[in-house]
Amino acid sequence: MNVLVTGGAGFIGSHTVVALHEAGFNPIIIDDFSNSQRSVLDGLEQIIGKRITCYEENCCDPKALAAIFDTEKIGGVIHFAAHKAVGESMEQPLKYYRNNLDSILSLLETMVPAGVKNLIFSSSCTVYGNPEQLPVTENTPVQAAMSVYGNTKRIGEEIFRDLVSTGHPMKIISLRYFNPIGAHPSALIGELPSGVPNNLVPFVTQTAAGIRKELTVYGTDYDTSDGSCIRDYIHVMDLADAHVAAIRRLLDLPMPIHYDVLNVGTGNGNSVLEIIKTFEKVSGQPLPYVLGKRRPGDIPSIYADVTKSTEKLNWKATRSLEESLADAWRWQQRIL
Numbered sequence: 001m002n003v004l005v006t007g008g009a010g011f012i013g014s015h016t017v018v019a020l021h022e023a024g025f026n027p028i029i030i031d032d033f034s035n036s037q038r039s040v041l042d043g044l045e046q047i048i049g050k051r052i053t054c055y056e057e058n059c060c061d062p063k064a065l066a067a068i069f070d071t072e073k074i075g076g077v078i079h080f081a082a083h084k085a086v087g088e089s090m091e092q093p094l095k096y097y098r099n100n101l102d103s104i105l106s107l108l109e110t111m112v113p114a115g116v117k118n119l120i121f122s123s124s125c126t127v128y129g130n131p132e133q134l135p136v137t138e139n140t141p142v143q144a145a146m147s148v149y150g151n152t153k154r155i156g157e158e159i160f161r162d163l164v165s166t167g168h169p170m171k172i173i174s175l176r177y178f179n180p181i182g183a184h185p186s187a188l189i190g191e192l193p194s195g196v197p198n199n200l201v202p203f204v205t206q207t208a209a210g211i212r213k214e215l216t217v218y219g220t221d222y223d224t225s226d227g228s229c230i231r232d233y234i235h236v237m238d239l240a241d242a243h244v245a246a247i248r249r250l251l252d253l254p255m256p257i258h259y260d261v262l263n264v265g266t267g268n269g270n271s272v273l274e275i276i277k278t279f280e281k282v283s284g285q286p287l288p289y290v291l292g293k294r295r296p297g298d299i300p301s302i303y304a305d306v307t308k309s310t311e312k313l314n315w316k317a318t319r320s321l322e323e324s325l326a327d328a329w330r331w332q333q334r335i336l
Helices: 010-021 039-048 062-071 086-091 093-113 148-165 201-210 234-254 272-284 307-313 321-334
Strands: 003-007 026-031 074-079 118-124 171-177 177-182 215-218 233-235 259-262 289-290
Touching: 003 010, 003 321, 010 026, 010 234, 010 321, 026 062, 026 201, 062 093, 074 093, 074 234, 086 093, 086 148, 093 118, 093 148, 118 148, 118 234, 148 171, 148 259, 171 234, 177 234, 177 321, 201 215, 201 321, 215 272, 233 234, 233 321, 234 259, 234 307, 259 307, 272 321
Parallel strands: 003 026, 003 074, 074 118, 118 171, 171 259, 177 233, 215 289
Antiparallel strands: none
16 A cells, blocks of 8 residues: 655654555655755665655645645555744744644645545644643643644644544544654664754764764753653654554544544653763763753653553554664764
């Protein structure tokens, strides 16, 4: 079956392309390369053994989408394509609302008349805000977003829920990611941040590689085991496998109308200081870091209850934090 992967040259998208291929699906990429690099296609070709079909288009362009659906027999869609920098979203909110929401609407307006019913949406644990209880379940209240980026994920979920609740024959799952890290074990694809990384682990690996002078730990006085923030870090290949499991679930569902949300994490929380110490252990590299003040918008702790995703997808994360950081470091060393 052909699966259209929007943003398929990005970090999570490219690893999901590999997982789809290994599971017997035929992934087809659409990506405008505004936040990814064409070299990723070369890495995918080396891993998979063939060139993946890729359309260089923007998902906000309904004509481009229609042409792809007319050319390819699409059986399902995994929608990653979106602007994703939290800080930038607060500086350029209209850019984020235009791109992240228009892409959803254009995609749905193409899928519905084409009769393509299966969709996986790349959502985020940011919809939980600063939760009152941990771990968070899918029934944890969705809170007002702390960033424009996070709000586009919340609104995206509402669009899908409303579409299905009004009787449109579609089957949709929103996967609420926690913190993807790592890289493919071949080190042929991995995370390629543009400019200064927004995420912790790329900053860690770039600091160890000498690209950054030092790492700042933002906040050491949180109510956590060591005072630093706690997050649920999941290997990107475990996350990719969850998308394959989600597509299979949609295909197995007999009902023509379905919507669900599922947490995708490890179910464990690790602090920033634990990430630093574990990285030093697996890499053998001392990591220069300084202790800084809290960063506006950061929450103390969040990690997932993955009971629902384990039961419904017959899936769970299997790769360790050590393996995730070792793969991330191997990738960083390759691209120096």
